[in-house]
């Protein structure tokens with residue numbers, strides 16, 4: 060892993076704009092930012108009387124969000140303004156704030172905790188008037204000051220104080236990456252503890268990587284002497300109906316081969332007999348409704364849903380149900396297609412450790428026009444990952460793996476033998492099997508995609524999907540032998 064970047068204000072603004080252009084509205088980013096602030100405060104302070112000091116820009120907008128969320132949790136909160144909200148997003152968030160609001164200096168009471176949401180990245184000149192008074196006040200409130208993004212008065216690009224007054228905070232909650240102003244004095248000391256909150260932005264300059272063991276082998280989840288099957292991770296795979304069960308079994312077998320300790324096929328009643336006749340080390344559980352599905356997947360660390368699952372409302376419902384189990388989801392095939400008319404519902408359900416594995420046709424169904432409109436499929440996959448808020452494996456000869464955090468990798472060696480029925484089911488099983496063992500989802504996606512292609516290269520002509528899980532043993536043996 061390379062060390063995190065430190066950004067200029069302009070680079071941060073570019074990341075912000077890129078996310079908005081890719082489909083995440085500014086208001087959503089602001090809600091995430093304010094949520095991160097409220098959560099950080101709740102984690103560090105006991106409920107008390109909080110004054111949120113809101114400036115006119117989007118820094119103030121974050122403040123209105125934090126005020127609303129703390130009040131909802133039962134805290135005593137009021138807002139003190141320095142200037143009326145002047146951006147559309149800040150105005151919208153101010154309108155959602157239903158608590159007491161005063162002009163700074165007019166509240167006539169003291170707070171136990173002050174939240175500085177006066178100015179952040181948009182500071183253009185020295186603090187004046189009430190802002191100066193509040194900045195001085197913050198210096199006498201040790202232990203009781205939280206800054207949003209950066210203490211007001213500190214220049215984000217240099218850490219210098221504009222003019223002669225700036226806030227001094229005990230906790231600064233910033234977003235996406237530290238800025239220069241957080242790491243250079245005197246800004247650095249003015250920040251106190253810096254918490255960098257993820258609000259779903261991508262690093263524009265993240266290098267693209269070749270997908271290969273160098274990217275992930277150090278973190279491959281090899282078993283240790285103390286491992287037993289439960290520690291090695293639990294994988295569940297959802298089966299299709301009676302005549303469509305092979306795909307799930309391929310995925311399950313792949314997950315078992317790649318090392319998941321316990322693998323279970325979750326089967327509709329119609330398919331239990333056929334699944335039972337074909338499974339040995341893999342367990343089988345029947346489910347007749349969403350509640351039983353959730354029960355069956357209860358302890359799973361990862362689940363595969365989609366291979367021959369059926370393009371039906373049941374598949375949609377099953378996915379929504381599994382999303383609440385805490386297992387990471389690898390979503391493939393029918394579970395992608397079934398959202399073709401409502402991709403937003405899928406994206407709203409996904410977490411950042413979930414993985415989508417579309418081929419170009421499925422990709423087009425979920426992200427209409429993106430593949431044709433983007434400069435290249437890497438850009439399309441990256442944008443898709445941000446839109447979906449999940450890892451995307453865009454399959455093809457040049458399989459691309461993209462994360463919403465900006466990381467991306469491409470399979471560079473050809474494996475034409477993979478163009479065979481069922482090979483995608485095996486890929487889903489490999490990836491989910493690695494996630495089940497605790498591998499981080501992007502790296503699991505990269506490792507799964509590379510091992511999948513390497514199996515095919517080793518086999519060559521005549522490959523069928525059934526061969527792939529078995530072939531992975533030799534690939535794993537070589538990776539194991541080559542580990543440092």
Ligand SMILES: NC(=O)C1=CN([C@@H]2O[C@H](COP(=O)(O)OP(=O)(O)OC[C@H]3O[C@@H](n4cnc5c(N)ncnc54)[C@H](OP(=O)(O)O)[C@@H]3O)[C@@H](O)[C@H]2O)[C@@H](O)CC1
Nearest residue numbers: 075089092116117118178179180181182183184185186208
């Ligand atoms: N980028 C991102 O990814 C995200 C950003 N987010 C948040 O947005 C913040 C940046 O917002 P922003 O650009 O609206 O600037 P902000 O700091 O609120 O101030 C601008 C206003 O203040 C005014 N003004 C400036 N100096 C002044 C002074 N000394 N005294 C008086 N007025 C002064 C200035 O007036 P002007 O210079 O235009 O006359 C303008 O009206 C950022 O820090 C983060 O918290 C998050 O919501 C989520 C994602």
Ligand SMILES: [K+]
Nearest residue numbers: 175178209211
């Ligand atoms: K601030």
